Amino acid sequence: MNIIRKIVRHSEYTAEVVIENPSIARSARAGHFVMVRFTPDCPRIPFTIVDASPADGTFTIIIHKGARLADLIGSLHEDYRIGDVLGPLGQAFEIRNYGTVVCCGDGVGFVPIIPVIRALKQAGNRVVTILSEFTSETSCLRANVEPYSDVILHSSEEAATLELMDRVLTEEKVDLTVMTGPTPMMKAIAECTRARQIPTRCILNMVMLDGVGLCGICRVMVDGKRMLTCIDGPVFDAHHVDFDQLQNRQRHFV
């Protein structure tokens, strides 16, 4: 249980980690996450379940959170036993054939959308992926979505993401937009798709202490109701999320 079966380091800050845990592997769906505490001294950190193999009893996470975890990533190795892994948590993304789906994310915050892209493609959707960064650090992200995207667009600046999105929405009939990444970007895209009346989901990436609905740090107002990202999310209707409030909270929280 909770043994690292494989670890691929893409950079000092980025690693793909395959963890053995048959119960989680069996129940995981796109959109679910796990709370991981590597050692008793570590905090509990939420990670998106990027992939799962019920047959092997394993699932994959991508540690991609910046320098804070660099030391930790360095200390992990194959056969390493992780202290605690809890999951799968959260509500799964509703996967079906929507038609054409645009999936959009920022390089750093892109991880949560990877399993959704794959599942949407497997459900028969035409998937247009917009990846806002393309560096050596994010190449693994691209490799994870490339086989499941009909089109991949990438840009170097945040503003350009919005431009790309606008262009796609003008050029073809889009049935659903899914996005994840920094809150200002999500807010801008939500405004853009709202004007065009295209249903839009956002996948929020929030700080959590327990992941099971106790601490309330991940609270967010959706359609005037207070929701918890850990139990009600992490997927929400972007047109009803109060991004301003979210941004204000995120500015002050680790």
Place this chain on the structure above:
Amino acid sequence: MTTIEENNLISRDSEWREELRKRFTTKERTAVPRVKMPEMDAAYRVRCDDEVNQGLSTEQAVLEARRCLDCPDPGCMKECPVSNNIPAFIKNVERRNFGEALKVLSLTTVLPAVCGRVCPQEKQCEHGCIYNKMKKPPVAIGHLERFVADYNRELDETVARQSSAPAVQAPSYFAAIKIAVVGSGPSGLAFAGDMAKRGYDVTVFEALDCFGGVLKYGIPQFCLPNHVVDAEIEKLRTIGVKFVKDTFVGKTLSYDDLQEQGFKGIYVATGAGKPRFMGIPGENLPGVMTANEYLIRVNFSQHEIYGQNVATLKQKRVAVIGAGNTAMDAVRAALRLGAEKAMIIYRRGESEIPARQEEVRHAKEEGAEFLTLHNPLEYIADENGLLKAVRLQRMELGEPDESGRCTPVPVEGDIIDVEVDLAVVCVGFLPNPPVSLPDVDLSRNGNILVDGSSMKSSSPEIYAGGDIVRGAATVILAMGDGRKAAKSMAEAFEEIIRNTRLD
């Protein structure tokens, strides 16, 4: 234990009890003043995490036990939610038979060290004590319960478990019956203990990485040290209860999985830990925390990354909204983290404060301020979007409501802003949303609906109790539910086995 032994232990008519009663007159007994719990000095304790109450010495406990009049119709027992045989354990303390005293308690409770610390005794057992009728302070039942549990635990620890072999259960028909408990808080532990004693094969599933539920993540160490909870859990392990962490039943394992794995009975005790808000403007500002966020950060503050929030926690001015036990825990934790000013903001008056009296007194001694008859209207942000102040409406007490408490009513136009750096909202909890429970009826609030006497839900194999049924209540009531559920579930299995054998 045989029935005869048990009878000798608890019967008021046993020889030793009668002799003990004759040893002192009622006048001599009532002349003894109530024991005072040794406490750490307020100025010192507020700088550390050490437990405030130091526990009674043996002599203090024996003397306090002498005060108990061993009433023929004891009022204390009637007020105890788990019907502890209070006079029987106290009289065993008086005759210095502390091991037997624990045996008496163990007949009805699995968590005496916890209950002795966190029960609201003044509303329960001590409220029913005969001394109240004599206008004297009641027997310190809570302190004695804690003494008995601590004395025996420490003895166990020093003797290093000489008789380390756990009490072997007589092989029973029930050992083949697997029972799952969802949640390792007080209710789940009480249920697990009772079922294990009856010989069932019990497994407790816990979502978090430590056992004890609210006893661990909620109640701070200075009220209830973690090692006390761990010792109680260890005791359950020795009678055969299995504990599985990091397992969220309904997510990691489904209820169908449990049935597939052969669990024949399920007790759901997932608690009420979902934070409640007042629904006033500004509650989502950075600087406004839920009780759980604050206490979890405090209880796990040794972790480095939470330490990054030390700046957030070591606030200079902390307002705690509410006056229940959780609020007292939060305000006292704030003082320990170095708050310059820590205050309780409560909409009713001082005499309506629902927290345990001892906690209120401790909080005051440690320097907490009490701003009663004030109700938050709004949280106000500074130009950076951070909490700056809380706007309060002054209240006055109106007519008593059905519960006998006076309803607070706003004093028109009397509104003040109090500058604060951190507000901790402690206005109650909602049930943790039960996940994918099959065929179980829930109330509008999300509580599991059960039959009050059997704790049975609408699904035949599933029983439930504790805060998931009651909403936020107390440790002892949660335990009481666990014991009730164990009794009725065991009776249901016995019935089945009887019928099978007749066939």
